[in-house]
Amino acid sequence: MRRRIRFKWGRYRAVVFKELLQIRRDPASLGIAAVMPVLMLLLFGYAVNTDVDHLPAAVWDQDKSFQSRELVRRLTNSGYFDQRYQVEGYAALQRLMDAGEIKVAVVIPPDYSKRLDTRRPADVQILVDGADPNAARTAVANAQLIVNHLAFERQQAWFAREGLNPVAQPLQAQVRVLYNPDMKSLFFNIPALIGLIMQNVISILTAFAIVRERERGTMEQLIVTPVRPGELILGKLTPYVGIGMFSFLLVLVTGIAWFGVPVRGSLLLLVVLSLLFLVTSLAIGILVSTVARTQLQAMQISFGFILPSVVLSGFIFPRETMPLFLQGLSGAIPLTYFLHILRGIFLKGVGAAELWKDILSLAGFALLFCAVAIMRFRKKLE
Amino acid sequence: MSRWAIRCDELTKRFGDRTAVDRVSLAIPRGTIFGFLGPNGSGKSTTIRMLCGVLTPTSGSGEVLGYDLLTEAEEIKQHIGYMSQKFSLYEELTAEENLSFYARIYGLSLERARRRKEELIALAGLAGREKQRAGSLSGGWKQRLALACALLHEPELLILDEPTAGVDPVSRRIFWDLIREFARRGVTVLVSTHYMDEAETCDQIGFIFFGKLLVTGTPGELKARTGLPSLDDVFIQLVNAQGHFSGQGGGQG
Ligand SMILES: Nc1ncnc2c1ncn2[C@@H]1O[C@H](COP(=O)(O)OP(=O)(O)OP(=O)(O)O)[C@@H](O)[C@H]1O
Ligand SMILES: [Mg+2]
Secondary structure, eight states: OOOOSOOOHHHHHHHHHHHHHHHHHOHHHHHHHHHHHHHHHHHHHHHTOOOOOOEEEEEEESSOSHHHHHHHHHHHHTSSEEEEEEOOSHHHHHHHHHTTSOSEEEEEOTTHHHHHHTTOOOOOEEEEOOSSHHHHHHHHHHHHHHHHHHHHHHHHHHHHHTTOOOOOOSOOOOOOOOSSTTOOHHHHHHHHHHHHHHHHHHHHHHHHHHHHHHHHTHHHHHHTSSOOHHHHHHHHHHHHHHHHHHHHHHHHHIIIIISOOOOOSOHHHHHHHHHHHHHHHHHHHHHHHHHOSSHHHHHHHHHHHHHHHHHHSSSSSOGGGSOHHHHHHHHTOHHHHHHHHHHIIIIIOOOHHHHHHHHHHHHHHHHHHHHHHHHHOOSSOO | OOSEEEEEEEEEEEETTEEEEEEEEEEEETTOEEEEEOOTTSSHHHHHHHHHTSSOOSEEEEEETTEETTTOHHHHHHHEEEEOSSOOSOTTSBHHHHHHHHHHHTTOOHHHHHHHHHHHHHHTTOTTOTTSBGGGSOHHHHHHHHHHHHHTTOOSEEEEESTTTTOOHHHHHHHHHHHHHHHHTTOEEEEEOSOHHHHHTSSEEEEEETTEEEEEEOHHHHHHHHTOSSHHHHHHHHHHHHGGGGGGGTOOO
């Protein structure tokens, strides 16, 4: 096909104007576009909280002494365990564990305080439900830590009572957590959620906008006009860049104001790079629309890439621990780079100097996808 | 300038292993009304879509207004007006907004767009309905609005796919008066239809059956050739003559 007919701003503007009119006449879908991401953020923000604390626990205290109560108090005060039940006997513990009522059981032997008073080692049994490995790991580690600490204090007290100098522990790790000192998973997840939600909402919205023209037959009429694919695609995209940006800012404000996630880096850089990601998501939507015939198909195909992007982008599982093959796949997903950017700016406060690789990759994807979309977008009905 | 508005040679379209249009050759002189007839699924729309550049022919060649069908599809689009079988304007936009959109898409200057819109609204009898949403217009009005949109850029060739299907007799009459008015001004018209009264008034008609163009000629010629009193009878006879072979045609869709 000869390309004698060039891109004309007039035609591009006509498409933009028409699209805006259509969007305005359909306030319901506009509302969904604007509010849906915020609702999703609220929903997922609470659901995707991977912090393990307040594990329900039962205690079988056979000693019932001041000492045993002190141990239980230490465990619950840590915030990791909530004592829900006080039971007698293994059978009762087993029942609670089977029913999923508790994740942790603490068994204190009858001679607990007696052994401590006579300076003989005492054993505390801690039973953990391992079905959820993440919760189990946290429970085991923290229970051990708390009990060890108590034991160490006891030892110090014994030495002191004998007039000996308290011994210093020979080895101590001085751990300092950078960037997210409280290690709140919310702070890690919310920025990523913003990226994920924006990608999904924007790409599905765009795919719908184009597939709808096919479904209703309005595309056939457009094909018979001199409109160029570039004019049509860019014209249809432009309003959605605006909607997407508005929606992004809404989500951003929700993340910051409602969930209290701090932005350590430059807010301006964040917004600019989000715009870049927005364009990439729009282009994904167009690509979907060049394959899908109906809105239903568009939905299905969209889910076909949303799922891998959830699993592979580093949203849930860290990229570094994936097998090499999956790491490669993950590198082919734009969201991967945007998540890195989001978390970098939000949590670490890094700037363009540290993120240039991700920025370049994202820009590359945006260009590539737009080019492929415009090339693939045939002015034909087949 | 060639005297033909449309000329095509052995135009063929296959969908998978079904041949929808089978080696159709046509020559339509400028300034005439050509009626395209044939039963449901015979390949009228498919032929029309190939001529408009909506579908790419599987094989064959053609020229529309002197431009090559395969290599100059975009030039063709500047000079033709098309109305598809299914209403294909934006239902949520008003009549006037639809007209304005297509005026801009065709690159009309502001002044020319205003003038053309006024003219066509008056001509198509759409006055008073400009602010009504296209989706809420009734059948006849919708079709006249679609026609107006197709005529904005003063095309030399008008291609209409069953423009009067499902439209009441009065609206049908108004519509054809419009078509004839434009033909008188020199616009070539290719129109598909199932109505024999419409076919009777065409300069030329072609009858397509199972993707094959069986006959072309003036309505008078066709009747004289077969000695039958009406076009209805002519086509029923044609279909019956083909009846023995219809099993090969690929089936009706
Ligand atoms: N996109 C397509 N894919 C597959 N088959 C198709 C496609 N378009 C048309 N066909 C088939 O091609 C044949 C011709 O269809 P076409 O729409 O051209 O017929 P028509 O003469 O316009 O019929 P009608 O009077 O019902 O409008 C039919 O059998 C139809 O099922
Ligand atoms: Mg048809």
